[in-house]
Amino acid sequence: MAKTKPSAKATKPFSIRPATHDELRTIVGRYSWAVNQTFATIDSEPLDTEEAAAWWEAHGKRSKLIVCTDDNGLIGWARLFPWNQRGFDVVEDLVYVDPVHHGQGIGHALLTELIKEAQGLGYKTIVATIATDNRAGLALHTRHGFEVVGTIKNAAHKFDRWMDITLVQRSLEG
Numbered sequence: 001m002a003k004t005k006p007s008a009k010a011t012k013p014f015s016i017r018p019a020t021h022d023e024l025r026t027i028v029g030r031y032s033w034a035v036n037q038t039f040a041t042i043d044s045e046p047l048d049t050e051e052a053a054a055w056w057e058a059h060g061k062r063s064k065l066i067v068c069t070d071d072n073g074l075i076g077w078a079r080l081f082p083w084n085q086r087g088f089d090v091v092e093d094l095v096y097v098d099p100v101h102h103g104q105g106i107g108h109a110l111l112t113e114l115i116k117e118a119q120g121l122g123y124k125t126i127v128a129t130i131a132t133d134n135r136a137g138l139a140l141h142t143r144h145g146f147e148v149v150g151t152i153k154n155a156a157h158k159f160d161r162w163m164d165i166t167l168v169q170r171s172l173e174g
Helices: 021-037 049-058 106-120 135-143
Strands: 015-018 064-070 073-082 091-097 125-131 147-158 161-171
Touching (some): 015 106, 021 049, 021 073, 091 106, 106 135, 125 135, 135 161
Parallel strands (some): 091 125
Antiparallel strands (some): 073 091, 125 161, 147 161
8 A cells, every 4th residue: 555646636645555543533533523514424423432442443354444645644534344234245435535635536546445455355345325415425436336226315314404325336346
């Protein structure tokens, strides 16, 4: 991993590598900001300390937590984790890019790396549950070959309204 990935859109080089435990606080802080300020996630409550610890403990087995950094620090992160359905051998991805760095190819680079990681872990299918209002997230996944397989209506209540979730999937075989 740990390769510099300058994108045609990027204003400066960035690198993607496994997250360190020291970065967990920053990751959770950025995610909590998105929870409180955006429709990028359906979560309506920021992560607490126990949930953040569970994230860290889970990564490394059949999960991954990676970061994207530039000279100024962490500018994005992504997570790969088993989908929470009993008996399924499916993995879910979560990609977050600091809003200041949108449109620079960071989400593309993170999702590309997660797909490679999922294949390396032996998964056959990768999914994402994306807030339907998150057009950038849906477009990113579509560009990576994900297909919409359904919409869960009124799945979450946030900012005084009900939100839908779009489920997308991609085969990781051949």
